Each structure stands twice: as structure tokens, then as C-alpha cells.
Amino acid sequence: MSKKELFDIVTTHGSIVLGIVFLVLVRLDMINPAMNFVSSSEGQFLLTIFCIFALITSVKNAAGIHKQRLKNWKEKNRKP
Amino acid sequence: MTNRKRADKIIMWKIKKNYGFLLTEAKKTAMLKTVASGVKCMLEKWKSLCEKKPLPWYAITAVDILITGLVLVIFALFHHVIPHAGRPLGSTMGTVQTPAPTYTMSTVQPYGTADVMPSSAATPAPTYAVGDFTGTFPNYDTGVGAIYSYQSDDLKVAITKGYGTNSAYLVADVWVRNIKNFGTAFAGDRYGTGITEWPLQTANSVNAVFAVTGDYYGARNEGLVIRNGTLYRSSLTGDTCVIYADGSMETHESGNLNLDEAVKRGIWQGWNFGPELLRDGKAITDFTSPLRGENPRCSMGYYEPGHYCFIVVDGRQEGYSDGMTLEELSAIYAAKGCKTAYNLDGGQTATMIFQGQIINSPCEGGRRSSDIICFFGGAQ
Known part of the structure; x- marks a missing residue:
């Protein structure tokens, strides 16, 4: 496994894991807002990591979609 | 490397x-x-x-x-x-001198004054230092009809039992002669998050006559923490409650407190939990807090400087007490004639301690907490 592959796995699965973690924390915050689960410094730290992972994953995804569309368009418009 | x-x-x-x-x-x-x-x-x-x-x-x-x-x-x-x-950030007593028990027996109105002193005697009204409530401190037994009572020259506590719709609760009527008799204590005598101790242990370590659990500040990183005239945390999020050095108590919604102004006036204690239970001395009927259902509760009310009320509601115990809604608790404080009232950390935390014993029935045996509100018997 290359470093790039490892990086992709970490960012995508990191996004999934942190997404679920934040769903849990938001629900806990609704039940007991006094505990400040999301707005605590630990919550903010996780949120920052989540944002970075989500940004990397979505930018890569967007780039992939764009590449695929470009490829499809080129294949469609290829002159015989 | x-x-x-x-x-x-x-x-x-x-x-x-x-x-x-x-x-x-x-x-x-x-x-x-x-x-x-x-x-x-x-x-x-x-x-x-x-x-x-x-x-x-x-x-x-x-x-x-x-x-x-x-x-x-x-x-x-x-x-x-x-x-x-954590570390304290500074004093919150502003320009107010730390209240000291400046009263002497000569300034205390003795029993039967009228018998020995002619009513026309032009004795000037005694003046008291800020935080000295000798003028209003009762000279009678406040514990008549109470199930627990403590009567001394500096502190009077009378505890009675009440029953709500689905709950049993204890009401403590507390008088202090000096604001210094109204104290708070940290678990293990240390300020910080995550530091906990059984409330009874904390109360006994400071020789409190009467104590209730506080706002469990240690479970959060945010919210006002002022204890015994020292500021430990200044962030104003959520509802806050402050007891000033002059003994008055105020509640503020959503961090709506001007801390600088309040410090100038002199804050003795400050908590962050809530919600406030009375609005302009009247019961609130439209609570939006997610914790408004039937729960074990710990709360405090204020009549006048030096005179406070504490209600601890037992709950989550089938056949004995389910707990109380915020609306019901608010109505009780309004009926008692309190001017302001404030909800503290309830649930498993809610504990009332009197003379070294837990006198309510905390759900699941209670739990460790990070702070208590405590009252001392002698001159502090």
C-alpha cells in the first residue's frame, strides 16, 4: 500500500468516524446542554480535524468527478 | 530522531x-x-x-x-x-472589603428590649458592614415544626419535608448572620475540571453544618465560577446566578451579566447552571430547557440578604418520588415568596447534607461532584 493510498483511507474513514462522533455529540448536547460536548475545547479540536478530513475528501472527490466527466466528454467527442 | x-x-x-x-x-x-x-x-x-x-x-x-x-x-x-x-483568576470583591463579622453583642437587639429601655430613648439605629445581616437575623427559633433544625448565633437552618404531584422534597430555610457563613467548597479542596469527591466527604472536610450540591462546574470547561470571593472562570455562557457581598442574589439569562460592573459591586459566589426559576418574583410556566421534565433537583431561592431557601427533590425512585418538573419547582418558590430562584445540578447529584449526614434520598445512591454550597455555624 502506498502512502497516498494510506492517506486516502485515513481521510475517508476519518470523515466517517468523526461524522458519527459528531452526530452522537450533538444528540448528547441536546439532552444535556450544560455539558458543552460540542463547544468544549476537545469538541472543537475534533471538529477541526473533521473539517480538514472532510475538506480533503470532498476536494479529492470533486476533482475525481471532474476528471471522470472530462474523460467521458473526451471519449464522446473523440473523432474517429 | x-x-x-x-x-x-x-x-x-x-x-x-x-x-x-x-x-x-x-x-x-x-x-x-x-x-x-x-x-x-x-x-x-x-x-x-x-x-x-x-x-x-x-x-x-x-x-x-x-x-x-x-x-x-x-x-x-x-x-x-x-x-x-485550574488556577484562580483574581478577586471578585471589587472595592468591597472582605466582609468580617463586625457585630458585637451590643449591636444585636436583645430579647425584651422594651422592658429595660424606654421606647423614647433615642438610640441611633446600628449600622452594619456590607455582608453583615445582624439587623435582620432572627432572634427566635426558626426550627419550630421542622424535621431538622440548627439554631446558633450565626446560622439558623430549619428543614421541612414536602410532597409534590409525584415527588418528595426537602426545603431548607437558612438564615446567616454574616455572608462569610455562606460558603462553597471544592471537591478535594482543589479547583479544576474532572476533580470530584462525594459531597458528604467535601461537606465534612470543611465542617459544614448544612450543605447542598452545587453546579458541578468541573464537568464543563465553560461557565462562570466564583467561589468565596475568588474568580476561577469568567466565561459567561448559559444562565448564571450570583450572590453579592451584600447578600443579594441575582439570576441572569444566557450570560447576560456585566461581570465588570458586578465585580465592582463585589460578588461573593457565582454559579453557572440554571435555568432561573422565577421571573420578577413570579413563577415561570414556559421553560424550554430539555431538562424540564420530572427529575431529581437541587435548587436555591432568595428572600432577602442573609435569608435563603434550598429545595432538594428526590426522584427516579418508583413508588417514592419520580421527580419534579421545572414548572412545579418554580411554583413552589413563588408560593414561598422568594424573589429569585435558581436551578442547580440535579439528577443523581442532588444531595442535601445536614450535620454530617445525607438527609435526602439521592437516586442510585448519589454521585461524586465537584463542589458544594455549605453553611458554617460559628463566626467565620
């Missing part, structure tokens, strides 16, 4: 910085070794996993869920389990 060694060094530095006060050298080394071997083991496992055929989708999902659980556990550990010591 390899990356792993550098990571180990950073971890060790962080542990030393944040939790060094709790650990001995041997424990620190053992902790570092455990963390390092854990990281090494995980890296090796990961390497061997990567060389194998990719896992099926359900196994990947299971691994993700397991990692989610692990992240939540680590989050909880750092958020509210590992103790983290």
Missing part, C-alpha cells in the same frame, strides 16, 4: 504539562511505555493488515464503528474524566 521517537517525546511533554501534578515519576514512565508500545503495536497490525487482501465491506463498517466508539471514549476521558487543575 525518528518520527516515532519525536511523537513519544511530544506525548510525554503533554502528559507532564497537563497531568504532571497527579503522577509520580514511576507512573509517568509506565504510562509513556504503555502509550509507546500501544502505538508500535497498532502500526505493526496496520502494516500486516495492509499487506493482506482488502477486508469485505461489512468488516470495514465494523472497524469504523469500533473506531467511533474508541474516539468517543477518548473524548469522554479528556472532556470530563481526567482531572485538570
Whole structure:
């Protein structure tokens, strides 16, 4: 496994894991807002990591979609 | 230096910085070794996993869920389990001198004054220092009809039992002669998040005559914390309650407190939990708090400087007491004639202590908390 592959796995699965973690924390915050689960410094730290992972994953995804569309368009418009 | 060694060094530095006060050298080394071997083991496992055929989708999902659980556990550990010591930020007494019991017996109105002193005698009305409530402190037994009573020259506590729709509760009527008799104490006598102790232990360690659990400030990193005239945390989030050096109590919604102005006036105690239970002395019927249902509760009310009321409601005990809604609690304070009232941390925390004994029935036996509100019998 290359470093790039490892990086992709970490960012995508990191996004999934942190997404679920934040769903849990938001629900806990609704039940007991006094505990400040999301707005605590630990919550903010996780949120920052989540944002970075989500940004990397979505930018890569967007780039992939764009590449695929470009490829499809080129294949469609290829002159015989 | 390899990356792993550098990571180990950073971890060790962080542990030393944040939790060094709790650990001995041997424990620190053992902790570092455990963390390092854990990281090494995980890296090796990961390497061997990567060389194998990719896992099926359900196994990947299971691994993700397991990692989610692990992240939540680590989050909880750092958020509210590992103790983290804090430091006071300064005094909140402003220009007010620390209230001292300046009264003498000659300034206290004795029993039967009229019999020995002609009513026309032009005795000037005694003046008292800020925080000295000798002028209003009752000279009669406030504990008539109470199930628990403490009557001294500096503190009078009378505790009665009441019953609500689905609940049983204790009401403590408290008079203090001096604001210094109205104290608070931290678990283990240390300020910080995650530091907890059984409320009875905290109360006994400071020789409190009467105590109730506070706002459990240690479970959060935010919210006002002022104890005995010292500011420990100044962030104003959520509803706050302050007791001024002159004995008056105010509640403020959503951090709506001008802390600088309040400090100039002199704050003796400040809590962050809520919600406030009375609005302009009237009961509130439209609470929006998610905790408004029937729950065990701990709360405090205010009649006048030096005269306070504490209600602890038992709950989550089928056949005895389910708990009380915020609306019902608010109505009780309004009926008692309190000017303001404030909800403190309830649930399993809600505990009332009188002369070294827990006198309510905390649900599931209660729990450790980070602070108490306590009252002292003698001149402080």
C-alpha cells in the first residue's frame, strides 16, 4: 500500500468516524446542554480535524468527478 | 530522531504539562511505555493488515464503528474524566472589603428590649458592614415544626419535608448572620475540571453544618465560577446566578451579566447552571430547557440578604418520588415568596447534607461532584 493510498483511507474513514462522533455529540448536547460536548475545547479540536478530513475528501472527490466527466466528454467527442 | 521517537517525546511533554501534578515519576514512565508500545503495536497490525487482501465491506463498517466508539471514549476521558487543575483568576470583591463579622453583642437587639429601655430613648439605629445581616437575623427559633433544625448565633437552618404531584422534597430555610457563613467548597479542596469527591466527604472536610450540591462546574470547561470571593472562570455562557457581598442574589439569562460592573459591586459566589426559576418574583410556566421534565433537583431561592431557601427533590425512585418538573419547582418558590430562584445540578447529584449526614434520598445512591454550597455555624 502506498502512502497516498494510506492517506486516502485515513481521510475517508476519518470523515466517517468523526461524522458519527459528531452526530452522537450533538444528540448528547441536546439532552444535556450544560455539558458543552460540542463547544468544549476537545469538541472543537475534533471538529477541526473533521473539517480538514472532510475538506480533503470532498476536494479529492470533486476533482475525481471532474476528471471522470472530462474523460467521458473526451471519449464522446473523440473523432474517429 | 525518528518520527516515532519525536511523537513519544511530544506525548510525554503533554502528559507532564497537563497531568504532571497527579503522577509520580514511576507512573509517568509506565504510562509513556504503555502509550509507546500501544502505538508500535497498532502500526505493526496496520502494516500486516495492509499487506493482506482488502477486508469485505461489512468488516470495514465494523472497524469504523469500533473506531467511533474508541474516539468517543477518548473524548469522554479528556472532556470530563481526567482531572485538570485550574488556577484562580483574581478577586471578585471589587472595592468591597472582605466582609468580617463586625457585630458585637451590643449591636444585636436583645430579647425584651422594651422592658429595660424606654421606647423614647433615642438610640441611633446600628449600622452594619456590607455582608453583615445582624439587623435582620432572627432572634427566635426558626426550627419550630421542622424535621431538622440548627439554631446558633450565626446560622439558623430549619428543614421541612414536602410532597409534590409525584415527588418528595426537602426545603431548607437558612438564615446567616454574616455572608462569610455562606460558603462553597471544592471537591478535594482543589479547583479544576474532572476533580470530584462525594459531597458528604467535601461537606465534612470543611465542617459544614448544612450543605447542598452545587453546579458541578468541573464537568464543563465553560461557565462562570466564583467561589468565596475568588474568580476561577469568567466565561459567561448559559444562565448564571450570583450572590453579592451584600447578600443579594441575582439570576441572569444566557450570560447576560456585566461581570465588570458586578465585580465592582463585589460578588461573593457565582454559579453557572440554571435555568432561573422565577421571573420578577413570579413563577415561570414556559421553560424550554430539555431538562424540564420530572427529575431529581437541587435548587436555591432568595428572600432577602442573609435569608435563603434550598429545595432538594428526590426522584427516579418508583413508588417514592419520580421527580419534579421545572414548572412545579418554580411554583413552589413563588408560593414561598422568594424573589429569585435558581436551578442547580440535579439528577443523581442532588444531595442535601445536614450535620454530617445525607438527609435526602439521592437516586442510585448519589454521585461524586465537584463542589458544594455549605453553611458554617460559628463566626467565620
